[in-house]
Amino acid sequence: xxxxxxxxxxxxxxxxxxxxxxxxxxxxxxxxxxxxxxxxxxxxxxxxxxxxxxxxxxxxxxxxxxxxxxxxxxxxxxxxxxxxxxxxxxxxxxxxxxxxxxxxxxxxxxxxxxxxxxxxxxxxxxxxxxxxxxxxxxxxxxxxxxxxxxxxxxxxxxxxxxxxxxxxxxxxxxxxxxxxxxxxxxxxxxxxxxxxxxxxxxxxxxxxxxxxxxxxxxxxxxxxxxxxxxxxxxxxxxxxxxxxxxxxxxxxxxxxxxxxxxxxxxxxxxxxxxxxxxxxxxxxxxxxxxxxxxxxxxxxxxxxxxxxx
Numbered sequence: 001x002x003x004x005x006x007x008x009x010x011x012x013x014x015x016x017x018x019x020x021x022x023x024x025x026x027x028x029x030x031x032x033x034x035x036x037x038x039x040x041x042x043x044x045x046x047x048x049x050x051x052x053x054x055x056x057x058x059x060x061x062x063x064x065x066x067x068x069x070x071x072x073x074x075x076x077x078x079x080x081x082x083x084x085x086x087x088x089x090x091x092x093x094x095x096x097x098x099x100x101x102x103x104x105x106x107x108x109x110x111x112x113x114x115x116x117x118x119x120x121x122x123x124x125x126x127x128x129x130x131x132x133x134x135x136x137x138x139x140x141x142x143x144x145x146x147x148x149x150x151x152x153x154x155x156x157x158x159x160x161x162x163x164x165x166x167x168x169x170x171x172x173x174x175x176x177x178x179x180x181x182x183x184x185x186x187x188x189x190x191x192x193x194x195x196x197x198x199x200x201x202x203x204x205x206x207x208x209x210x211x212x213x214x215x216x217x218x219x220x221x222x223x224x225x226x227x228x229x230x231x232x233x234x235x236x237x238x239x240x241x242x243x244x245x246x247x248x249x250x251x252x253x254x255x256x257x258x259x260x261x262x263x264x265x266x267x268x269x270x271x272x273x274x275x276x277x278x279x280x281x282x283x284x285x286x287x288x289x290x291x292x293x294x295x296x297x298x299x300x301x302x303x304x305x306x307x308x309x
Contacts, residue, residue: 006153007296008095012107013157015088019081020134021165022052026071026081027127028189029172033064051171054079068118072126075116081130085111088137098150103140106133152233156291159230160284166190166223167280170213170273183209190221210270214261223280227258230287238294249290257283 029048033041045062049055054070054077056062075082089111092099110133118126138158145151169186183204187193190213193204199216200208216222220229234250257280261269269276 003296005095005098006149007292008091009098009150009153010157010291010296012088012091012095012099013154013159014161015084015091016134016137017158017161017165019084019088020131021162021169022071022079022081022084023127023130023134024189024191025052025165025169025172026067027124028169028185030064030067030123032185048172051168052079065120068123073114073116073118082114082116085114085130085133100140100144102144103137106137106140110137149237152237153295156230156233156237159226159233160287160291162221163223163226163230164281164284166213166221166226167277167284170210171277186213192219192221195219206270207266210273211266214266214269224258224261227254230254231258234291250287250294253283253287253290 025048029044033039033044041063042061045064045067046056048067049062049070052071056066056070070077071080073082074080075086077083078087085107089107092104092107096104115126141151141154145154169189172186183206184193187196187204187209192213196204196209196212199212199219202208212219213222215224217224217228219225231251231254234248234254238248260279261276264276
């Protein structure tokens with residue numbers, strides 16, 4: 001496969017997953033701002049923007065509307081939903097000869113219908129629409145694409161991005177200390193609440209909810225599941241990697257963070273959750289850079305704002 005095509009498929013997967021994850025995080029935290037009058041809006045909004053890789057340097061107070069502008073409809077901000085949807089469509093255009101007509105039409109329609117501003121009473125409906133369009137795009141690929149290299153690169157991108165987005169979602173747990181989102185809220189935002197109840201058969205506790213989202217090998221949004229899926233895709237794309245131990249930089253980076261999470265005591269992870277999630281995000285950047293160097297050596301990698309210090 002041409003590196004240009006492989007790169008486009010990889011980033012289509014990442015951008016679709018980024019739009020979905022960003023919509024889920026914003027939906028939870030902006031709703032929390034409305035429901036809890038004791039939260040300091042400026043602090044919470046600045047922390048959320050920082051976690052999402054889009055910090056603001058203004059001295060004035062940062063409001064809910066500013067978060068929506070930066071992370072939802074700003075087409076120039078790589079951390080925003082609008083940017084991700086546009087970038088997914090543009091990558092599909094560059095790989096038009098291999099992208100299915102159904103996926104192309106879905107991404108094209110989604111990008112065309114992306115609003116340039118949001119009404120405050122329509123925010124929840126907008127986030128639901130983004131999640132539905134992302135699910136439709138992924139469903140098109142999963143139901144109509146052969147499990148060849150094209151599907152592997154698409155799924156590799158999705159898995160790495162999902163690892164990053166779940167880590168960001170867990171990092172927001174301690175944004176506003178005691179006023180942060182509950183574990184029930186975080187589980188619902190991941191679409192994990194009912195799956196959690198079937199697994200643990202009880203109301204969420206911090207330990208069980210964190211264990212489920214971090215380490216459950218059967219739930220597709222857990223960090224461990226996403227890392228394992230990325231490793232499987234990487235091994236399928238480059239089968240020679242299995243013969244040379246851990247020399248493959250992508251598998252090494254993913255394997256190291258997987259082992260750290262699996263073998264570290266859960267209480268230790270919970271006590272230092274933001275730092276552990278930052279380590280996961282660092283590994284996803286390292287893995288993405290290693291993939292770019294190995295398979296897409298001709299172009300620089302698109303990055304989140306604030307990723308490169």
